[in-house]
Amino acid sequence: MTTPHPPTPPAASPDVPASTGATPTPDAASGRSGYLYRAVALHLAGHPDDILKVGEITRAIGAPSSGAVFEALKKMAAAGHATHLTGPHRFQITQAGIDAAGTMPPPAPRAARHGPRGTGRRQPVTRPNGELYFPRKLAGATDVDVLRRLRDKRIPVLLYGPPGTGKTALIEAAYTDLLTVAGTGDTVVEDFLGNFIPLPDGGFEFVHGPLVTAMRQGRALLVDDATLIPPKVLAVLYPAMDGRRVITIPGYRNEREAVDGFYVIAGHNPGVHGAILTEALASRFDVHIEVTTDWDLARHLGVSRPAVETAVALNGDLAAGRISWAPQLRELLGFTRVSKTLGPAAAVANLAGRAPAEDRDHVLAALRQRFNGDITPLTLGKQR
Known part of the structure; x- marks a missing residue:
């Protein structure tokens, strides 16, 4: 089973109005979050008289998820670059937003980012489903920050702990572009790579699986309950995770190389019947983090x-x-x-x-x- 998400934004959005004359700022061009913010802001600027829903903006710019777009819109509203209406959530560009021409607002003050001094509590992070995740301390920072830093350095992570402790919630909070393979004893290679599906005219079309899609679009891939998946099936991941970052799709006679941003993270529930953490799997993940209930x-x-x-x-x-x-x-x-x-x-x-x-x-x-x-x-x- 997989969790589908909309595709990654294209190199240039057709909804970005040419009349703005804006060029990417260093902040906007330096990362995926900056690019997404600019795409959202310029789409609103191209429709100054419209009050737009989050889903409408997500589809128009081809964003990775409505949750990521919502976060960008809330940043715009907090900076005074957009008006935020609720019931449902809708946004409209302000004159300040038009004048900003898609540039990100300056960083928020420390109190806004970390809470009042002395509390030691970070502000909650909104997951793609709209639920809040409350970050926890890890390695001198927060768990969300640590997972993002490890992804930037291409260091794979294995989260382990009893079911229900919040492993998936943490990963969803850290990565808004997430794809998921839910592991079971019946998971097969095609659940990662994809397969041919029949067409109405009698032909067949190859549909890429979440591993190939994540490699093509530079997205994060969660292998949930990875230790329930047969080791021979999990082996399909290893060439994509090592220095080669290339996989071969046998039935499609195609080879795929991962683009920048591709990342694999896995979850393991020790003690669950059938869960086996093999040496081959454990060695592929440089960081192992235990997750317990807070x-x-x-x-x-x-x-x-x-x-x-x-x-x-x-x-x-x-x-x-x-x-x-x-x-x-x-x-x-x-x-x-x-x-x-x-x-x-x-x-x-x-x-x-x-x-x-x-x-x-x-x-x-x-x-x-x-x-x-x-x-x-x-x-x-x-x-x-």
């Missing part, structure tokens, strides 16, 4: 104290090998949503029911220590 973030996002304390205790038992499952951030956020919808008692019962059968008694005991009343997994009762 309990402070769980509290910040509204998870109740008893639920967090239960999860912390169960994760201690998981680390000691006494159980094989413990709730992570994903389950805690689900607990909070169910609690708001059905009430706390139903949320606790549902959390108990999410535990595997072999660990359920242990999980129930931990829940009963911190929540009042008899707790049983959420179960249908008699007819009313």
